[in-house]
Amino acid sequence: MLKLRWIALFLSLLLGACSQHVVLSDDFPEPIISQLPQPVVVYISPELRRYVHRHEPEQGADWTIVFGSSQEKLFKSVFAGMFEEVSLVFEEKAIPDDALVLTPVMRDFQFSTPGMSKSDYYEVWIKYSLKLARGGGEPMLNWAFTAYGREEKSGRSAAGAMREASRRAMRDAAAAIVLNFMKQPAAKKLFSVAPAAKAERT
């Protein structure tokens, strides 16, 4: 009986070494930027909330990266910094017909480990798109952008380094929105503002 326990413990340690599980649950600060007066609705879809990236290569460790509540926190913070009035909606049918709706979509997630890239870094790339529409209508804007984050391999576990690289990529996504969203012609026309970088809110 004792031998079986040891075997089970050994096997669980062995399997544990072959799979990495990362759960993201970070908070994000609100950006320092001038707020726009227009009220907006941010639609956080079930796909965005439940996004899980699974990587199961033939050789090497399996990775599972669970985004959980971090996406909701990210977009809530970014848009709360950008707009005076923001309401979050989690069901499509709850979107008001006449509201300006921002819908973030996660289109792709890629990563590389020091073993894959022969470098000293864990790197993460996230491709998002941000749709802007009136109610449930056709998007006036469907802007795609890529965010990047990396973390040095030293001083952290593999899962810890991947979590940090992912967190940095999400912060980079926030920076990309602050820097570039209002430069998109449709957004610029709709919100009639100067570029976000000239903001003066504290």
Place this chain on the structure above:
Amino acid sequence: MRCWPAAFALLLTAILGGCVSSSVEQLRQAPVGVLKEGETIVVLGRRQNFRHQTEADFTRCVQNTLTRKKLPVKAEQDFMDEMFPWFQPRMAPTTAEALAKRLQEPAIADRLKQTGTRYIVWLDGITRRGEDGGSLSCSVGAGGGACLGLLWWEDDAEYEAVIWDMQTLKSMGKIAVEASGTSYVPAVIIPIPLVAPTQSAACRGVANQIGEFLTKAIQ
């Protein structure tokens, strides 16, 4: 009999022991103002995606050394959260001039005042691997294993620290440090790595000078 090669290896390592030489230069441009209660110092490393980026452990090392000198140092991450997202890698200034321009933007200057950040120490630089050489071979037999040979490499560290006063929005001074060290791995039966602490020497050099500069601010 096997004690002799090991003793020889130890002697060799003692003679060659990873040595570092460094030089520090300081340029003062303005007198240091005294810190008021609640005011802090923040140490920022140059950040930029993909390209040149000051190592996070170097920035941490300088920050920790200043904290040990009883200076009121704010964590870099706290500062980045307070100033979000203007110091994220995508948007962070890449030169001292760009930093100066960024700090003069009204929204940023106001937030700096609100959060009590008085001095910003801007670190720029990197440690690079230089020349290397030597050879080392190991073999394993029925009677055991042994290695023989010598490997060496050089590391060159070059960093610059610029200290900015947020009250006057001016640079108060500049500290430049250069350090180079040669590391060895001699092997007579057992390889003994002797890594020259080049980056640590550069960190000590720059942090001591910054400390000397800023301790006047708490006197």
